[in-house]
Amino acid sequence: MIDGHRRPRGPYTVGAALLGHLVPAALERSGSLVAAYDIEIRAVAPGLRDLVPARRATLGADLTDDERILVPAPRRTLRLANGIAEFVRDVVPPGRTLVVCNGAQADPTDVELLDVLMRRIPPSVLEITVYLGGPEPPPDARDADGLWAIVDRGVQEGFLHAVVELAERGLALSEPGGEQWWRFAQRAATALGGLGRREEARELWEEARRSSQDPAVHAAGAYGLAMLDARHPDPAQRDLGRARGWINEAIAISTLLPDPLQRAFKLGFDRNGLALIELRQGRAPQALALVESAIELARELGDRHPLHRMVLLANRAQLLAALGRGKEALEDWAAAIAIDPMFPDSYVDRGNLLFELGRHHEALADYEAALRVGPPLPEAHYNRAELRIVQGDVPGALADLNRVIDLDPGYVDAYVNRAGLLAFLEHDEEARADATTGLALSPGNPHLLTVLGQLETGAGRLAEARRALDSAIERAPGLAAAWGNRGVLRYAAGDPEGAVADLTQAIGLDPQPDLYVNRAVALRALGRTAEAEADDARAAQQPG
Known part of the structure; x- marks a missing residue:
């Protein structure tokens, strides 16, 4: 026991x-x-x-x-x-x-x-x-130093709940505003933010500001407050104006730090934070300029802060890729990976760019590198599955998606892709089970509703199919598959004119060969033979 x-x-x-x-x-x-x-x-x-x-x-x-x-x-x-x-x-x-x-x-x-x-x-x-109960252990007699050892390990390993709990005890045992108190406060606030407990994190950052006159503490507190707003997972709840105000304060303080190495590091760190805000306000070129200025500052650090340099290079790579400068982005990814070849996220991100550039063999190598250098990583399996789908390796893609769901049963996108593949293979009951499970995790997910609508159409349950596909289009009007499947449904329901309208909408969003073929069928039913033949010709000319 x-x-x-x-x-x-x-x-x-x-x-x-x-x-x-x-x-x-x-x-x-x-x-x-x-x-x-x-x-x-x-x-x-x-x-x-x-x-x-x-x-x-x-x-x-x-x-x-x-x-x-x-x-x-x-x-x-x-x-x-x-x-x-x-x-x-x-x-x-x-x-x-x-x-x-x-x-x-x-x-x-x-x-x-x-x-x-x-x-x-x-x-x-x-x-x-x-068993929920058991003998009561002796009271915790650890002093602040003993607690700090576990808090420090927790920060390194990502044990965020323990960091919060034990850092709070450490704070109670430390002099407010002192160096030891600040170390506990900074770790606890960071962990609270990572756990989504943003208001508690905000209060702790504010308490740090009230308890200290150290410029470095105030700069770090302002940065922490800025990131709580800038990194909120719900875009509607991000206050980027307030975030900009806090990060500007952090930059202003960091500019005045007397130690040149601390100033170069902290100022570059803060400019990188401002770059995130610029990016989220739609100003990628300005974000890139800030990251490049941070990289220039990092040159002053010599061999110190290698992780800081790696993060900056990775961020510049992402911005360059977003601006269509893929070759330069790949150079930065290579430099970031050279700094820490055992950091799996870099391989995943570079693999994604290589995938977008059509360099599938290299993308596959990066996804597999990410799987080798760390513990099981669902994202790398998911991305490799998408690559295998494009390459026509359906069994391999299914194996990866099975692995994703085995590792993380809450990974909604894996249910979306696996349901689609199973429907393609006409394994309708398995596909329906995935769509149902995925919708329980993500109610109203338009991709899953689209698959469900396709399955209901195939089963002849046209009213249920129409409800699912109408809901998918309402939630995601730019989803071509939903329009295309509703076009098939409307044809099956005896409405070829409506089918043509929906399929035309789908083609406008994503001109795939099957959409032209299906529209040609509906056009022939309306007696519009010349248009149908033109669609057949377009289908033959389309890749895929």
Whole structure:
């Protein structure tokens, strides 16, 4: 039995105990299997790091505190959990049992891990029982230094819930406005923002401003407040004007910092933040100029802050690509990857650009590199599936989409694409199941409604098909597939004139051969033979 209470050990209390039991025995049988999950094991069970050397270490692992500027997204813990689940599945003999007590007090990392283990490992291999209650552990007697060690690890690994909880305790044990208090406050505010708890983050940044007269603290606080507005996931709730005001304040303060290296780093960091605001206000050239000025400032730092340079190069690559300067963008991606070849996001982003440029072989290589250098990554599998669809490799695409959904059952776009492929293969019931599951996750999703409408048309349920497709068009009037499928439906319902109208709309949005073929059928039904023949000719001339 494992006590899952988070208070004594923090994140992955259960995961560390489970791995502590499994890894030594696994090393005796297959060191290569353990090595294949080095990132996951070292993150979840730091006590095993002497047994499991880092095979895929990112640049950030060896940097000083002030140079580690990247905070992993909350979804990183799902990637770790999936890697651990696959390791456990490979090493546990069938018929084993895992019992966890104090499940109600487990850290969110362990709650997620247990959920993944139960979902991905059959009970016949590992039966898991979780009791919500259990013995009460002793009170937490850690001082601020002890708490900081776990908070610092949590920031590096992306254990954001623990960062918030333990940093709040650290704040209570620290002198307000002091250096130690500020370190806890900065990490907690950053973690709160990452968890979507923006108002709490805002209040903590404001408290930092009220508690300190240090210019660096005020610059960082202004930057943090700006990013809460600029990075809001709902565009309607972004206050870019307020964000610009805060980032301007950050820049004004950073300009006056006395230390030249700190000034160059912080000013470049803030200009990069202003570039995001410019981009979101539709001013890509201005954003590019700001990022380029930040890159010039970074030249003053010598070998320091390599992650900062990597981020700036990646951001310039994205802006260059958006402005149609693909060759220069690829050069920047190459430079960013050279700084940290173990950072998977760079491969995914460069692969996406290569895909857009039609360089499919190179894009595939980048997606596969992203899969090699880190824990399981649903996005890389999803993007590789899209590439395989374009290449006509339907079985390969389905395999990747199956993998995406296995890793992340909430990945809506994977249901969209898999439902479409299954419908194409006439596996209608499986396609319907995916559309239904996807719509439960994303009600009103126009792509899923389009697939559902197509399936209902094929099944002869024309009224249900019309409701689905009308709703899809209402929600996404620029979605050619919805217009095209409604055109097919209207023809099936005895309305060839309406079919021609919908198919014409679809062709105007995305002139695909099948749309011309279908419109030709509807035109012939109306006696418009010459127009139908012209559509047949256009279909023959269209690629695809």
